[in-house]
Amino acid sequence: MCLAIPARIIECHGENAVVEIGGVRRQANIAFIDDARPGDYLLLHAGFAIRKWSEEDVREYRALIEPLTAAEDK
Numbered sequence: 001m002c003l004a005i006p007a008r009i010i011e012c013h014g015e016n017a018v019v020e021i022g023g024v025r026r027q028a029n030i031a032f033i034d035d036a037r038p039g040d041y042l043l044l045h046a047g048f049a050i051r052k053w054s055e056e057d058v059r060e061y062r063a064l065i066e067p068l069t070a071a072e073d074k
Helices: 055-073
Strands: 005-013 016-021 024-029 041-045 048-053
Touching (some): 016 041, 024 048, 041 055
């Protein structure tokens, strides 16, 4: 099963961007996103940005995922 995750854009370079996920930076393709800018949050799947997300979307995602990652640490 694959999971799309939120990532924050650090730099944009044409159809590619440097994004940050949990403190780790990686390359992502942003060709499907109109008007992507540094600071924007994206939903990232398999290295491709598939949708812009708001900060509220990211907070809700983290609230849902946090209990799962906490249980994993036990």
